[in-house]
Amino acid sequence: MRNRMAGSRAAGAAPLSADPALTIRPTAGKRVTTMDTKVTGRRSIAAMAVLILMAAAVALAGENRGAAELSLDGGKRGAVPFPHRRHQDVLNDCQLCHSVFPQQPGAIQALKAQGALKPKQVMNKQCIHCHKAKKKAGETTGPLTCSKCHQR
Numbered sequence: 001m002r003n004r005m006a007g008s009r010a011a012g013a014a015p016l017s018a019d020p021a022l023t024i025r026p027t028a029g030k031r032v033t034t035m036d037t038k039v040t041g042r043r044s045i046a047a048m049a050v051l052i053l054m055a056a057a058v059a060l061a062g063e064n065r066g067a068a069e070l071s072l073d074g075g076k077r078g079a080v081p082f083p084h085r086r087h088q089d090v091l092n093d094c095q096l097c098h099s100v101f102p103q104q105p106g107a108i109q110a111l112k113a114q115g116a117l118k119p120k121q122v123m124n125k126q127c128i129h130c131h132k133a134k135k136k137a138g139e140t141t142g143p144l145t146c147s148k149c150h151q152r
Helices: 035-063 084-091 107-114 121-136
Strands: 070-072 080-082
Touching: none
Parallel strands: none
Antiparallel strands: 070 080
16 A cells, blocks of 8 residues: 555655655654555564574574583693683683684594694694783783693
8 A cells, every 4th residue: 555645745755765655754743654664664673573583592502602621632641621611701702712623522633633733733823822922911821831731
């Protein structure tokens, strides 16, 4: 349905869109609403509902932060206990580490087996590099030597 005034221009009325059916014009203090504006309003409400649901899904997905404590294979030097949750809380950006390896159990070992990661690449380029940078900045940091992490 189209507004019967859609074909004419009321003085001072500026169209809200290129579609004259969506134009609302003042008429002696009365609000003129067309069927098209009601549909558009419903679409806006539906779009807002979808955005709210998407935001909720992202918030819930953020809650799955993986294990609080992990044990990484440290090769001949022994396992490396890794305080995953503490790193998450301090760094606030998963991609600082997970840009190098995916967020999957066993990912580091799998990439090493494929030759995509060198044996000490993660520990030296990621862990130790970050810990040294934090120490240099005067911040509290983790271990800086092999024997402080690896447990036999």
